[in-house]
Amino acid sequence: MGRPINDRGGSGRFRPPPELPKRLLDLWPVVVAGTAVWFVVFLVLLLTGVTGLWLWTTLAGGALGLLGLAVMAWQRSAAKRGSRGAQRGL
Numbered sequence: 001m002g003r004p005i006n007d008r009g010g011s012g013r014f015r016p017p018p019e020l021p022k023r024l025l026d027l028w029p030v031v032v033a034g035t036a037v038w039f040v041v042f043l044v045l046l047l048t049g050v051t052g053l054w055l056w057t058t059l060a061g062g063a064l065g066l067l068g069l070a071v072m073a074w075q076r077s078a079a080k081r082g083s084r085g086a087q088r089g090l
Contacts, residue, residue, distance in 0.1 A: 031072065035065025 038061035045055045078086035 027072065031065060031068055035062055035069065038062035038065055 038058050042055065042058035042062055045058060075087045
């Protein structure tokens with residue numbers, strides 16, 4: 001077996017992986033799209049007359065998505081304020 005592609009030449013250390021592009025790190029589009037899908041499915045089930053577990057599951061999924069958006073907005077504002085406990089990159 002040959003040396004790994006990112007081997008520096010026998011020192012045993014590897015180069016650090018490159019930074020991911022900003023568009024791959026941004027969680028907002030994923031969370032907004034997922035929340036929207038839950039609410040769209042809820043509306044479809046509501047309009048087709050489906051009742052029971054699936055209707056309430058989709059409503060809960062949309063509500064949890066909104067809660068997640070609120071937490072992300074809260075963390076982002078805390079990071080902008082410079083709060084020590086804030087998560088960065090949200």
